[in-house]
Amino acid sequence: MYAIPLGDDGAELRPLEPWQAEEFLAHIDRGREFIGQYNGLPDVVTDVASCRAFLRTYAEKAAADTGRMCGIRADGALVGAVFFRTMDVAQGTAEAGCWLEPSAAGRGLVTRGVRALIDWAVEERGIHRVEWWVASENAPSIAVARRLGMTKDGVSRESYLYRGKRHDMEIWSVLAPEWRAARRAS
Incomplete structure (x- = not known):
């Protein structure tokens, strides 16, 4: 199985596959509310x-x-994931997403993981165009979009009904030429 290092702290991306369902459930259970x-x-995912x-x-x-998912591992343990919910190679578009259990928050793992995923999507x-859809109240996820150099395209007002509440969804994006220019400058 391949691994993509996410820095010097031992964190890495690895595929998430159906045979890992028990480990995946334990990971979700650790962070279910968060x-x-x-x-x-x-x-x-409840069982x-x-x-x-x-x-x-x-x-x-x-x-x-038409999509991809990679688990984020820290110290060998599954602590989150980054993924392309959708990917249309013919149109050249993808929608990225993520989640993380609380024990791994604040370490830059999502930013580093999504960066690796976008690099692959753009270059390979x-x-x-990579999009990032995020609830307006989700400040940590908006911060990831900013750290990745994405531009806020707009807000889809009250478009996401979740657990009985309507949420505004912000749409952020980065275009391949912008992504490449930022990567060259860093």
């Missing part, structure tokens, strides 16, 4: 079978080249 603040995943089905969906997306798959 992850579920803005992400519906904890409401969907090993639902975890396996969710991971199978992303294995099928990877096989069809020819993706031109």
Whole structure:
């Protein structure tokens, strides 16, 4: 299995696959409330079978080249994930996302993981535009978009009904030429 190092602290990206459903469930259980603040995943993956089905969906997306998911590991433990919820190579667009359990927050793991994912998408798959959709109340996720050099495109008002409340969704994006220029400058 491959691993992509995320820096000198031993953190890395690795594939998340259906055979890892038990470990995935334990990870979600450790962060269920924290992850579920803005992400519906904890409401969907509640047992090993639902975890396996969710991971199978992303294995099928990877096989069809329509999405990707990588687990974030710190000290060998699964602590989060970065992914392309959608990816349309013909159109050159993708929507990135993430989650992290609370024990791993504040270490820059999501920013580093998404950076690696965008590098791959732009350089290997020819993706031109990467989007980041985030609830306006989700300050940590907005901070990730800013650290990645994304531009706020706008707000889709009250467009996301989640746990009985309507949320405004901000749309952030980065274009391949902007991404490459920023990477050269760093």
